[in-house]
Amino acid sequence: MNKISRTLKKMFGKKVYVDISTTQSGNLLRDKCVVITGGSEGIGAAIARKCISQGARVLITGRDEVKLHNFADAVDRDKVSVLNWDISDCTVIEEKFKQVLNELGQVDIWINNAGIYRDVNYSSCRLRDWDEIMSTNIRGPYFATNRVVNYFIEEKIKGVILNISSETGKVAGTNPYGFSKNIIMQYTEGLAVELGKYGIRSNAIAPGGVATKIAGRTTGDELSFPALGGRLITCEEIAELALFLVAPLSSCINGQVIYANEGNTIVIPSGNIY
Numbered sequence: 001m002n003k004i005s006r007t008l009k010k011m012f013g014k015k016v017y018v019d020i021s022t023t024q025s026g027n028l029l030r031d032k033c034v035v036i037t038g039g040s041e042g043i044g045a046a047i048a049r050k051c052i053s054q055g056a057r058v059l060i061t062g063r064d065e066v067k068l069h070n071f072a073d074a075v076d077r078d079k080v081s082v083l084n085w086d087i088s089d090c091t092v093i094e095e096k097f098k099q100v101l102n103e104l105g106q107v108d109i110w111i112n113n114a115g116i117y118r119d120v121n122y123s124s125c126r127l128r129d130w131d132e133i134m135s136t137n138i139r140g141p142y143f144a145t146n147r148v149v150n151y152f153i154e155e156k157i158k159g160v161i162l163n164i165s166s167e168t169g170k171v172a173g174t175n176p177y178g179f180s181k182n183i184i185m186q187y188t189e190g191l192a193v194e195l196g197k198y199g200i201r202s203n204a205i206a207p208g209g210v211a212t213k214i215a216g217r218t219t220g221d222e223l224s225f226p227a228l229g230g231r232l233i234t235c236e237e238i239a240e241l242a243l244f245l246v247a248p249l250s251s252c253i254n255g256q257v258i259y260a261n262e263g264n265t266i267v268i269p270s271g272n273i274y
Contacts, residue, residue, distance in 0.1 A: 006264075021168040022236060022240055023050075023053075026054055027054065027055045028243065029051055029054040029243075030055035030056075030057035031055070032051075032057045032109055033059070033061075033104040033107050033109070034048075034051045034056045034059070034108065034110075034246070035100055035148075036048050036051075036061070036111045036113055037061045037062075037087050037111065037113050037114035037141070037144070038060075038113040038114030038115065039058075039061060039062060039070025039071070040060055040064065040071045040082075041071070041212075041213070042184060042213065043113055043207070043210060044062075044111075044114070045071055046062075046235035046236050046238065046239035047111060047238070047242045047243075048060050048080065049075060049239070050236075050243045051109075051246075052075060052079045052080060053242060056079075057081075057104060058079060058080045058081070059083060060081075061083045061084070061085040061087065061096075061114070062082075062084070063084070063086045063239070064109075067068070068082035071124035081103045083099055083103070083141065085137060086140075087114045088135035088136040088139065088140045089140070090143045090146070092232050093143055093147055094145075094147070095113065097148070097151070106157070107148060107151065107152075107157075108159055109159065109160045109246045110148045110162070111161075111162045111163075111164070111242065112144075112145060112161070112162070112184070113164045113274070114140070115136060115137045115140050115164065115220040116133060116137065117214045118132070118133055118175070119175075120175055120176070121173070121175055122174035125175070125176060128267055129176065130176050133176045133180055134180055134255070137177070137180035137184070138180045138183050138184065141184070142187065145161060145191075149161070149195060152195075153200075157200075158198070158199035158201075160202075160203075160245075161188075161200070161202040162201075162203055162204070162246050163184045163187070163202070163273045164204070164205055164242075165181045165184045165185050165188070165257060166178070167206050167207065167208045167259060167261045167264060168180040168181055169183075169184065169185050170182070170185075170206065170259075185204055185206070185257045188202050188203060188256075188257060189255045189257075192255025192256075196254055196255075199269050201218070201250075201254045203250070203253060203254065203255070203256050204256070205241055205245070205259045205260055206259045206260065207233055208233055208240055208260065208261025208265075209225050209233065209261075210238060211223055211232040211234050211235060225230070227261065227264045228262050228263050228267050229262030229263070229264065233260055233261065233262070237260065238260055241260055241270060
């Protein structure tokens, strides 16, 4: 294991040293084909890099074609493909999935990472905010994943579904973002119940505050945060957990929502964490 030491400024001017353990390059995903929605930046990009480092062939999707190609240029073009796909548009699912298969040949692992956040609550949420959040975070992933699952069954592939949820899906709140992430949790468990007989696994990660554009910071920034652990989680930490959950290492884990937030959901009274 490699250890990356990061210095985090905490309250009272103290500094906390955090050792983040990362797996070395290897073959945990050798010959596997992985699709990551919303994979050009943040958590999705970190997961893509981690999967590539473990021998996978990766395809990332997203709305911004420039960002997609910038990511591909920054990594190994022979190991990553890009597809411009607005996951909220359910009318193109069949067309886009055919493009995925044409590019990769097959799909073994599907990671639903694409999502949007709006800073709204019961008094400020507009119908447009609701529709954007639900169409991107729930409707699109639901119908796209259903297509993938049917493909797994038809081709007799013991595939893996990984959903990126959020701790906001567990705590009280009136932001539709939290509602959408709660639904993803239920969907994760439901898939596991119905698909276990086919050898298909479904799990989810529910991160706390992560150093992404939603929190206004990235991994290289100062990471103190009003949470139980006193800091934001890094995208690289989420990627390590994602690797474990999609690799054969976790073959006995199915239908689980793993909270990656240093225990924050144990103590926070409401969803007002951002």
